[in-house]
């Protein structure tokens with residue numbers, strides 16, 4: 382029987398399709414036996430709205446074990462534990478040619494000529510070897526499945542230029558927020574104050590090292606921020622809630638000259654009053670995905686325990702239940718990341 386892959390085929394449609402994985406991979410490619418795939422909020426969003434998805438969106442956070450290597454692959458072997466990364470810059474596209482290798486047109490696995498016809502909601506996937514990273518011994522396959530969302534956080538923190546002594550405000554303690562918080566600490570942030578309506582998520586954030594965590598309407602939030610900063614406000618604020626509605630209130634919490642970084646990418650139209658930004662001369666920044674070199678650093682942070690998944694990945698479900706799991710997340714949300722095990 383052909384292995385099954387689940388793909389998002391339209392609004393509220395998750396279709397099981399048969400896949401065929403070649404025994405001998407293409408030259409330069411590797412076949413990975415999937416261990417865990419994370420159910421990303423962007424998968425759920427694509428499922429709800431039915432917007433055109435790419436195969437790398439429909440199950441794009443994954444780890445596994447190399448099952449076969451194609452001709453010309455020298456740095457990976459059968460049995461290696463791996464995680465997906467992003468492709469190294471191609472060096473020849475229009476962005477690479479003018480020195481913006483970090484904005485290469487072909488960074489995603491889905492932009493490759495041999496992109497898989499499905500994502501990693503399946504048992505095996507064939508990908509270019511350049512899109513993989515070997516996991517160090519001290520890093521589990523569960524952690525490996527969270528490397529991609531952690532890299533989204535890492536990229537944003539790196540771009541926001543956090544420095545030692547900074548006070549950080551983090552809005553939204555979902556998976557990206559929890560990684561952003563930990564990476565900001567690694568970059569030198571002294572305090573990280575979290576804003577999150579869900580009490581369970583606030584508890585996880587505190588467990589992973591947040592200085593304090595508040596519900597959005599808690600008056601102690603502003604008081605605490607001012608107490609930590611001699612009344613100035615936060616140096617950097619990260620929007621990780623997926624709702625542009627917090628963009629207005631975040632201005633209140635930032636110091637003059639502070640940085641406001643959008644990590645989530647809300648698709649809704651939101652109202653902002655730009656004069657509030659200019660009156661404080663804020664740097665308003667955005668961050669897209671990640672670059673290959675960031676994954677190399679991140680695996681070391683995971684290995685040393687500087688970035689952890691404690692409380693982040695609390696549930697593993699078998700692949701066969703994916704349609705019900707998607708429906709449940711649409712209806713009730715998911716406090717943290719659900720991992721899919723294709724062996725189940």
Ligand SMILES: [Zn+2]
Pocket residue numbers: 421422423441442530
């Ligand atoms: Zn994702």
Ligand SMILES: [Zn+2]
Pocket residue numbers: 470471472473474475476477484485486487
């Ligand atoms: Zn390029």
